[in-house]
Amino acid sequence: MPVIDTEHDLDNRTLTITAEFDAPVRRVWQVYADPRQLEKIWGPPTYPATVVEHDLTPGGRVHYYMTSPEGEKFAGYWVVTAVDEPRSFSFEDGFSDLDFNPNPELPVSTNVYTFTEHDGRTRATYVSTFASAEALQQVLDMGIIEGATGAINQIDGFLAS
Numbered sequence: 001m002p003v004i005d006t007e008h009d010l011d012n013r014t015l016t017i018t019a020e021f022d023a024p025v026r027r028v029w030q031v032y033a034d035p036r037q038l039e040k041i042w043g044p045p046t047y048p049a050t051v052v053e054h055d056l057t058p059g060g061r062v063h064y065y066m067t068s069p070e071g072e073k074f075a076g077y078w079v080v081t082a083v084d085e086p087r088s089f090s091f092e093d094g095f096s097d098l099d100f101n102p103n104p105e106l107p108v109s110t111n112v113y114t115f116t117e118h119d120g121r122t123r124a125t126y127v128s129t130f131a132s133a134e135a136l137q138q139v140l141d142m143g144i145i146e147g148a149t150g151a152i153n154q155i156d157g158f159l160a161s
């Protein structure tokens with residue numbers, strides 16, 4: 001499995017997931033840069049994603065929804081804040097309604113995804129920072145570690161296909 005470590009720190013309001021992929025950095029980058037590839041890995045296996053808008057440039061937006069096994073849709077958005085292709089990108093990630101209006105009742109995280117070459121593989125570090133320990137705890141209680149780990153662990157299989 002690609003995920004090799006998960007760590008949450010309520011004092012610093014962070015969730016960090018580290019993964020390694022059997023592919024070059026540029027190939028892993030493409031998974032996030034291409035909306036059709038992103039759909040294959042964004043969201044846990046039982047909640048496939050549909051990317052409606054995808055602009056991976058500073059100031060750009062990504063709108064998506066995930067569909068539950070029962071057919072219920074859960075939407076979210078990114079506001080891209082920085083891009084250093086193919087090494088990293090940063091974005092705010094939040095929950096929204098199906099018209100992609102932010103849901104102020106649910107937490108927004110600031111995210112930095114970094115990809116580096118490591119022993120002929122790609123090491124990915126995913127760091128999410130929340131406004132408060134309570135916001136981080138809220139998404140932990142919602143199952144973010146299990147959901148994110150399940151999503152990230154799909155990448156090697158997708159890359160091999």
